[in-house]
Amino acid sequence: MGYLALEDSQVKVWIISSVSIDIQPLILRKSTAYDMWTVLAWMYGRKKRVLRTYQIKRSIYSLKQGDLSIATFFAALKTKWEELDYHVNDDWHCGSDHALYWDKEWMDQTFIFLGGLRDEFESITSQILNCDEVPGIEEVYARVESEEQRRQVMHIDTSQGSSPSAFVSRASGIGQRPVRRCSHCNKSGHSVDFCWDLHPERWLVRGRPPSSRRSPSVPEPSQSSPSNVAKSKLSSDQIKELQAYISRLSTTQEDTST
Numbered sequence: 001m002g003y004l005a006l007e008d009s010q011v012k013v014w015i016i017s018s019v020s021i022d023i024q025p026l027i028l029r030k031s032t033a034y035d036m037w038t039v040l041a042w043m044y045g046r047k048k049r050v051l052r053t054y055q056i057k058r059s060i061y062s063l064k065q066g067d068l069s070i071a072t073f074f075a076a077l078k079t080k081w082e083e084l085d086y087h088v089n090d091d092w093h094c095g096s097d098h099a100l101y102w103d104k105e106w107m108d109q110t111f112i113f114l115g116g117l118r119d120e121f122e123s124i125t126s127q128i129l130n131c132d133e134v135p136g137i138e139e140v141y142a143r144v145e146s147e148e149q150r151r152q153v154m155h156i157d158t159s160q161g162s163s164p165s166a167f168v169s170r171a172s173g174i175g176q177r178p179v180r181r182c183s184h185c186n187k188s189g190h191s192v193d194f195c196w197d198l199h200p201e202r203w204l205v206r207g208r209p210p211s212s213r214r215s216p217s218v219p220e221p222s223q224s225s226p227s228n229v230a231k232s233k234l235s236s237d238q239i240k241e242l243q244a245y246i247s248r249l250s251t252t253q254e255d256t257s258t
Contacts, residue, residue, distance in 0.1 A: 008033050015040070049087050056084045064116045070145045077113060109137045114144075121147060 011033035016024055019040070026043075027036040060080045065073040114125045124147045128140055135143075181188045184195045 012036060053084065053087045056080055056087065060084070060112060065118050070117075070141070070148045073116065074113065074141050074145075077109070077116070081109060106137055107134065110134060110140050113137060113140060117144065120151070123147075 012030075015033060015036045016027065019027070023040075027039055030036045030039065060077065063073075063076060063080070068076070110128075114128065117125060121144060124144055128134065128143065134140075180191050182190055182195045185197055
């Protein structure tokens with residue numbers, strides 16, 4: 001008994017030292033540490049537990065997602081639910097009471113979580129509530145978070161696909177062909193390799209005369225125009241053949257017109 005009395009005295013000292021001076025007179029006359037603890041529990045323990053329970057529940061029901069992500073919002077609710085469980089002291093008479101209690105708590109948690117979401121998750125909320133059996137809070141959280149990720153991915157794809165730079169990049173290579181310009185005659189539509197002034201024989205090989213927009217003048221083979229002969233790089237025989245071909249072509253066109 002002496003050992004138990006010594007321990008009880010030590011506990012009494014600890015209790016008295018842990019309370020404020022104005023509360024100490026209320027427990028100094030108690031004979032045991034248990035009596036001291038009972039008085040303090042009735043005076044302050046229950047009162048503080050009820051007040052704290054009210055504060056926690058009020059903060060839970062007023063908590064909304066706002067600008068928070070689904071994970072951050074759910075974590076905030078989870079922390080408050082765990083703190084609320086610490087202050088709740090229900091009396092259960094059998095195991096079924098415990099099961100019924102948690103079924104009710106999980107349903108309430110699901111409603112609180114869905115009710116605090118932003119309006120953009122109204123569709124997934126309706127799908128969950130229209131189920132024959134509302135899933136647990138963990139499954140509800142997983143489905144809502146998946147919807148959030150899907151929306152984020154769709155928003156990125158939409159913003160990239162509709163940006164003006166995307167249309168510019170797509171249309172930059174459409175309908176644009178390089179304009180060919182001859183470095184000899186400075187006319188567009190052909191390059192120097194296909195210039196009539198330099199290569200009339202290429203048009204003859206193709207079997208058709210040059211453009212009808214202009215009639216080319218073939219220089220006469222004479223001594224006064226050696227520069228033209230050298231420039232075209234045609235021999236006298238080739239020039240004669242070319243003149244004969246053009247003459248036949250003109251005769252054919254006149255016969256056809258008459």
